[in-house]
Amino acid sequence: MSEETNETSALSQDKPSTDTSENLVFGHKISGGDFVGLGFINTLLGIVTLTLYRFWARTNVRKQIWRSIYMNNEPFEYTGTGGDLFKGFLIATAVITVPYLIIIFSAQMMPPLIGGIIIFAFVLFIYLIIGAAIWLAFRYLASRTVWRGIRFSLKGHPKDFSLMYFGQLMLNLITIGWWSPKMEITIAKWLWGEMYYGDLPFNFDEQRAKDAKLYPLFALGWAILIIGEITLVSLFAGDFMAFESSMKSGNPEDIMHGLNLIGLIYLSLFGFLALILVAFMPYRAAMMRAIASCISLDNATFRLEVTWLQLLGLWFVNTLILVFSFGILAPVAQARAARFIIEHLKADGQVDFAMAEQGEAGPNQAEGLSDAFDIGII
C-alpha cells in the first residue's frame, strides 16, 4: 500500500543498518477543517445524551487523528473504544468521585479541626494517586496505539510511578518550582524509558537533555513570574481596599464601582496569565526538544525541531479556536497540536521493525482515573 502524505522527516544514514532496517519518515493527512464537523457532532450528541457520549466522542477524535498520522507511509491505528473509557470512568466514579463527595460533605458535619484533618488527608491521597492517573492514561494510550499490527505498551507499575511523581511534586514544592525542569525529565524518563513497540524497547538517555539549556530558560520565566506577581499583588491590594470601602458604603453607585473593580482584577489576572505563558514558552519549547532528543528506538534517535515562537503560535490559535467556539471545536485544536508535533518530529538512524514481535495485551479498562482528575493527554 502506498499513501501520499506530507512527509517531513529528514533522513540520515549515519548508523549501521541491517537489510530490513528502515529510516523513520513521519507524515500526516491532518486537516483542521476535517475535525470541525466532528466537533459539532460530538457537542450535539453530548447534549442529547447528557454528555454520556463524550467517551465515544473522545475515541472518535483519537481514531481520526491516529489514522491520519503515518510512519513510513503506514498509518497508525487507535484501537481504544468508548466502552473502555466509559468502564474506566465508572470505576473512577466509584473509587474517587463518590467517596470524595461523601468525605467533603461528612467533614462539614465534624468539628472544624477533625474535618480539616480529614480533608487534608484526602487531598494528600489525591496528590498521591495523580501520578497513577497519569501513568494509567499513558499506558492505555500506548496499548491502544497500533502500527503494522503491533501495539505499543508501557511497562512498570502505577504505584511506583505514583510514589516517584509525589516525591517529585514535593521536591518541586520545597524548591519553589526550581526542581521543575529535573522533574519533567524524570517523569518523561519513567514514561518513555518504559515504553515498548511490541518487544522493542524505547530508551531514554537523560544525559542528552543537558545541552538543552533548560535552567537558564526556566530562570527567565521564573523571574518574569515573580516580577509579575509582585506587580499584581501591589495592584490587587489597592483594588481590594477600594472594593471593600465601596461595598461597605451601601450606595448603589459605589457597589457598581466595586463590581467594576472586581472586573478589572479579573482582567489583570488574565493578562498576568498570558504574560506567564509567553515567559515560559522558550522553556516549554526547550523541554519538548530535550525530551524528544532523549528518546531512541533501536538505532534511531528523535528530534523535535520546535521554536518557542512556533509553539506560541500554536497555543495562541488553539486558544482562539477554543474560546470563540466555546470548546465545541476542541477536536480541531487537538488535531492541530498533533499535526504540529508530527510536522516537527525528525528521526536519525534506523529501526529494524522486522525484528519487532507482538507484546503483551493491554489493560481492559481505560484511563478513568485521569478522567476523574480531568487530566487530558489528548
Added chain:
Amino acid sequence: MTCQFNDGKTARSVAVSPDINSDDLSFVTGENRYIWNFDKLLLIDRLHRKLSYKDDLDARLVLDEDIFSNLQIHAPHLSASAERAKSLSLIAKLAASGIAISAIVFFGVPIAAGPLARMTPPSFELQLSESVESQLDVGMDFCYIDPQSEAILQGLANRISNNANLNFPIKVGVIDMSMPNAFAMPAGKIWITRGLFQYAKNGNEIAAVLAHEIAHVENRDVLVSIYRAMGFGIILDAVVGGGSGAGQQLVLWGANLTDLKNSREVEARSDRRGLELLEKANIASTGMAVFFERLEKLEKAMGLGDWAVFLSSHPNSGKRAAEAKSLAKTGENPISAADFERLKKICN
C-alpha cells in the same frame, strides 16, 4: 490486486492477494493459508479499508478498493450503513440513559430533598449548624448586640415563631455588612445584616423579614437546599464528570438554572408563610410589600432588569411586592418607634 497483511505477531508487512469465496475471505502468506469467515470480520478503519478477525484480533488486512467494495456485499455488517445503524443504536441507548438521569436530577432530587430533610434528626442539623457557623466566622464580622437591642430583636422573633411548627428555637444574630440582607442557617439561626436595619423604614418591615426567614427554618429549607445541591452534585459529577467540554458545561448550566428555579419557588412560599405567621401573631403584614417595592427600586438602580430573575435565587422583587400586597393584613406595630431607632443603630 495487491493487499497488505500484518499477522499481528511481527511488524513485517506481507503483500497478499485475497480471494472472496462463498462464506469466507482467504489468502496465502508464504506457507500459511488464512481463511477468514465473513461473520467474524471486523472493520478497523474504513478510510484505509483495514480489517481484523474475531479469532485473531492482532492481525490486520488492508484491502484495495475493489475487493473491499465486493466484500461488503458478502459481509454487509462491514458496510457504512451497518456502521451508522450501530452508532445510532448506541446514541439511542445513551440518550435514553440521559433522559432517565435527567428525570432523576431535575425532578427526582428536588422532590426527594424535602421529605429527606424532614426525616433528618434535628441533632444532625444542629451539628451541621455548628460547622457552618464556624465557617461563617472566618469570612464575616459579627456585631456585638447590647442586651436591650437583643431583647427587642429576640422578643420579636419569639412572637412571630410562636405559631410556627419549629424543631429549633429561633436565635437572631447581626452581621456587620452594609448590604441589606437576611438569611436563615440550619437549626434555627437567623442572620440579619446591619444594612437591613438601616434600610428598613419601620418595625413592620423588620418583622416581615424575620417572618420570611422563620418560614425557612420551619420548612428546614437550608437542609432541603443542601440535599438538593448534594443530589445535583453527586449525580451530575458522576454522570457529566465536571469536565470542561461545551456539552458538559451546557448540562451544568441547565442544572444550575433548575436549582435557581427551585430556590425561587421556595422563596415565594416562604413569603406566603411569613405573611401567615405575621397574621397569626397579630402583626401588621403590610411591611413586606413596602419593603419589596423599595428593594425593586434599588435593584433597578443597580441595573438589574426583569431578565436577571432567571439567574437569581430569589423571585422578582416587584412580583413579590404585588403578591405580599394582595395577602397583607392589618395588625399591630410590633415594636415602638424608639425600639426601632435603637435597632437601626445596632452595629454602631
